[in-house]
Amino acid sequence: MGLSSENFKEGKIPDEWKLRKWPGRTKGRQAEWVVEDGVHAVRLHSRGALTFLEKTVDIDIREYPIVTWKWRVENVLEGIDERTREGDDHPIRIFFLFEPDESRQSLWFRLKRWLYLDWVHGHPFGGRFTEYVWSSHLKSGEVINDPVRPWQKLMVIEGGSAKLGKWFSYERNLYEDFKRIYGEEPRRLIFIGILNDTDQTGKEAVSYIADLMFHKKD
Numbered sequence: 001m002g003l004s005s006e007n008f009k010e011g012k013i014p015d016e017w018k019l020r021k022w023p024g025r026t027k028g029r030q031a032e033w034v035v036e037d038g039v040h041a042v043r044l045h046s047r048g049a050l051t052f053l054e055k056t057v058d059i060d061i062r063e064y065p066i067v068t069w070k071w072r073v074e075n076v077l078e079g080i081d082e083r084t085r086e087g088d089d090h091p092i093r094i095f096f097l098f099e100p101d102e103s104r105q106s107l108w109f110r111l112k113r114w115l116y117l118d119w120v121h122g123h124p125f126g127g128r129f130t131e132y133v134w135s136s137h138l139k140s141g142e143v144i145n146d147p148v149r150p151w152q153k154l155m156v157i158e159g160g161s162a163k164l165g166k167w168f169s170y171e172r173n174l175y176e177d178f179k180r181i182y183g184e185e186p187r188r189l190i191f192i193g194i195l196n197d198t199d200q201t202g203k204e205a206v207s208y209i210a211d212l213m214f215h216k217k218d
Helices: 107-121 174-182
Strands: 029-036 039-047 050-059 066-073 090-098 129-135 143-145 153-159 168-173 189-197 204-215
Touching (some): 029 050, 029 189, 039 050, 039 066, 039 189, 066 090, 090 204, 129 174, 153 168, 168 174, 189 204
Antiparallel strands (some): 039 204, 066 168, 090 129, 090 189
């Protein structure tokens, strides 16, 4: 359901994932399996670009609420404000998108989805999302609005440069995090993205991620 090192193929994009394509924007981004400090991981690299690994899923997080992973970041982005559109870049973040509630969407919005929005974004558009972020400057535990869509939320898991160049493992209850952030029940999880992005600031970032998995609660 996630990203398993059991599917390691050196130099390749992970099976069942794809690197999002943007018209006219193919340079400065890379994602591939590597071995880093003995860990089978995906290396993400962006230079003034958006590196966006994506996967379509269908997961009931009431049944599989726990998400675990490990990541490593080589550098943060200096001199940016991640609360703004101009500074909306991160060395790594994990994007969880939930099924949209069409009863809350207008007929006009649903028509736009059918015409182009779902196609452009690669998933049913308009659902809630939660992102776990390694921030360049914000503190762990902070929750901020997405600068482009302020009704959506980003949660800072790590922040700053104190832990650069080392592997760290995490366990989060995605179900409880969603309820705490939005005050409502999550719908089905339909899409996962792993991002390393420097397209707004023109900077460069290198990061690694491994063993992104979902689990039932003990």
